[in-house]
Amino acid sequence: MISIKSLSKTYKSNGHVVNALNHLDLEIGGGMFGLLGPNGAGKTTLMRILAGIVNASNGSVKINGNDLATDNGKTAVKSILGYLPQELGMYPELSARQFVDYMAILKGLDDPSHRKLQVDKVLEMVGLLAEADRKIKGFSGGMKRRVGIAQALVNNPKLLIVDEPTAGLDPEERIRFRNLLVTLASDRTVLLSTHIVEDIGQTCRDLAVLSHGQVLFRGSPSELTQNANGHVWLYTTDSMEKPNHNLTVVSMLHLTEGIQYRLVGESAGDYPDAKQVQAGLEDGYVWLMKSAGQSVDAM
Numbered sequence: 001m002i003s004i005k006s007l008s009k010t011y012k013s014n015g016h017v018v019n020a021l022n023h024l025d026l027e028i029g030g031g032m033f034g035l036l037g038p039n040g041a042g043k044t045t046l047m048r049i050l051a052g053i054v055n056a057s058n059g060s061v062k063i064n065g066n067d068l069a070t071d072n073g074k075t076a077v078k079s080i081l082g083y084l085p086q087e088l089g090m091y092p093e094l095s096a097r098q099f100v101d102y103m104a105i106l107k108g109l110d111d112p113s114h115r116k117l118q119v120d121k122v123l124e125m126v127g128l129l130a131e132a133d134r135k136i137k138g139f140s141g142g143m144k145r146r147v148g149i150a151q152a153l154v155n156n157p158k159l160l161i162v163d164e165p166t167a168g169l170d171p172e173e174r175i176r177f178r179n180l181l182v183t184l185a186s187d188r189t190v191l192l193s194t195h196i197v198e199d200i201g202q203t204c205r206d207l208a209v210l211s212h213g214q215v216l217f218r219g220s221p222s223e224l225t226q227n228a229n230g231h232v233w234l235y236t237t238d239s240m241e242k243p244n245h246n247l248t249v250v251s252m253l254h255l256t257e258g259i260q261y262r263l264v265g266e267s268a269g270d271y272p273d274a275k276q277v278q279a280g281l282e283d284g285y286v287w288l289m290k291s292a293g294q295s296v297d298a299m
């Protein structure tokens, strides 16, 4: 559905040139697709180009055969696209229904009776019909995010793009939101950008990991996980000294016998007592970044 070839985007700011996307190639099909990568990897830039908000510096993007470099292509894509940016400005004094209706007008749904049906339909899809006449200012973070999805869905898009939608949500809201996206992906493409590895593992069959504006990995969550097998250890010590820097600490657990480190790296040779364990998705991500020479030390 989406074909991206040698896509580059350069920003100039304060005399510096930033290569946000650097000859990026990517093919994305139907269903739910994850875009994973550290802050600054280029995810938002890629989504903004796909959504037609910024122009690429070089390269080509085709969505359902429509070339985003042409006016006709842009118009065609607009009619099949829904976009939820990281920060969507909402009018807090409006009710959910008023806001989604307003966005529907902006998207060109001119027929009032069709628009009303469509607004109610999307509010129902996101589970907000019962709250539709409450002011947005009284909504929780998760509810606001659902209003955001409702406005993105109001033109019944075949491609839904969501940028970091679960940031700042509590665990219950996050799970609910993730499940909503999976349901929506049953009959459309949903492109989900996040830096939360767990969100991708729970929802996407396919994913790409971006770093420095390029694709480091393209495949399934289980392929990303499997690549790390043989490179993950648990090591328990009562010493206060952290394991050496050739190993990345993925997590730490305080036990009665000391601190248990989960470590990812080429070899745990310096720690003969370390026990090799099965990799998880987060280990796969850390191993990928480490193999590419990127620092992923969160601790």
Ligand SMILES: Nc1ncnc2c1ncn2[C@@H]1O[C@H](COP(=O)(O)OP(=O)(O)OP(=O)(O)O)[C@@H](O)[C@H]1O
Residues within 6 Å of the ligand: 011, 012, 013, 018, 019, 020, 037, 038, 039, 040, 041, 042, 043, 044, 045, 046, 195
């Ligand atoms: N409008 C802009 N002007 C200058 N530089 C920019 C602009 N937008 C993004 N950048 C730079 O481009 C690079 C990629 O940013 P982008 O926001 O696309 O990454 P990201 O993966 O979405 O990160 P995050 O998760 O932090 O949003 C970063 O170095 C960023 O500072």
